[in-house]
Amino acid sequence: MFKQFYPDECVDSTYQIDFEKLYRDGYRGLIFDIDNTLVPHGAPADDRAVKLFSRLKELGFSSCLLSNNQRERVDSFNREIGAFYIEDAHKPSRKNYQKAMRMMGTDTSNTVFIGDQLFTDVYGAKRSGIRNILVKPIHPKEEIQIVFKRYLEKIVLFFYRRHGGRA
Numbered sequence: 423m424f425k426q427f428y429p430d431e432c433v434d435s436t437y438q439i440d441f442e443k444l445y446r447d448g449y450r451g452l453i454f455d456i457d458n459t460l461v462p463h464g465a466p467a468d469d470r471a472v473k474l475f476s477r478l479k480e481l482g483f484s485s486c487l488l489s490n491n492q493r494e495r496v497d498s499f500n501r502e503i504g505a506f507y508i509e510d511a512h513k514p515s516r517k518n519y520q521k522a523m524r525m526m527g528t529d530t531s532n533t534v535f536i537g538d539q540l541f542t543d544v545y546g547a548k549r550s551g552i553r554n555i556l557v558k559p560i561h562p563k564e565e566i567q568i569v570f571k572r573y574l575e576k577i578v579l580f581f582y583r584r585h586g587g588r589a
Contacts, residue, residue, distance in 0.1 A: 424578045426548060427540045428587055429556035436460055436536055436557050437470060444534060445481050451528030452478060452485045453519065453552070455537035456499055458559040464495070467502045475503045484526035488518060488535075490542065514546030523552075540575045 433439055436459055441452075457463040460471045478485055487507040489496045496509040506525040511518040523533050530551040537543025538559045547554035 424581050425585075427545050427578045428582045428585075429540070429544045430548075430553050431555045432557075432587070433555060434558050435560070437474065439536065439555060439557075441478060441481060441483070445483065449532050449534050449553075450483060451523060451526040451533035452483050453488050453522045453526075453533060453535045453547075454485065454505075455513075455539070455543050456487055456489045456491065456496065458538045459536060459543075459557055460560075461499075462560050467499050472502045475505060479504075484528065486522040486526055488513065488522050513542040514549060516546065516550045519546055519550035519552060539571065540578055541571055 436454070444452075454460060457465075460474075461468055475485060485503075485505040487496060487500055487503070487505050488511045489507070489509055490511050490513055491509060493509040496507050500507050506522065508518045508522055508525075513519075519535070523529055526533070533552050535543065535547035535550075535552050535554040536557060537547070537554070538557050540556065544554050544556055
């Protein structure tokens with residue numbers, strides 16, 4: 423029943439992902455959520471995020487930010503990052519996951535999505551046929567509609583762990 427929301431992989435932080443291994447495994451495109459995946463909600467790109475995207479470019483990855491936020495937020499975050507981006511993405515709709523892959527020149531076989539929410543990020547990636555990695559939220563401060571979804575996520579993650587997954 424909940425399997426459509428189960429992540430392919432879970433890690434504590436975006437910054438702990440073994441991107442070198444992903445590259446060796448043939449992945450070339452990375453799609454990222456921003457808030458609570460790369461930085462706390464509403465925060466600008468910090469040194470850690472800037473260094474990560476610089477490293478990803480050196481490795482040979484193409485990256486795209488996929489956010490339900492408005493253009494001003496996504497554009498200001500991306501100024502020092504320099505990735506492709508799509509704002510007001512309407513996740514979990516498949517449309518902009520597919521657009522992100524076209525922008526990066528990748529497809530479902532060599533793209534990974536990284537995000538912190540099951541019902542938008544992971545579900546949209548799964549619907550699009552993209553491997554996904556769920557990360558723990560960076561900071562507990564979130565908008566009220568996200569706080570409510572976190573309670574539902576706990577239920578799904580309980581069953582995910584019960585069926586052999588880790589979160």
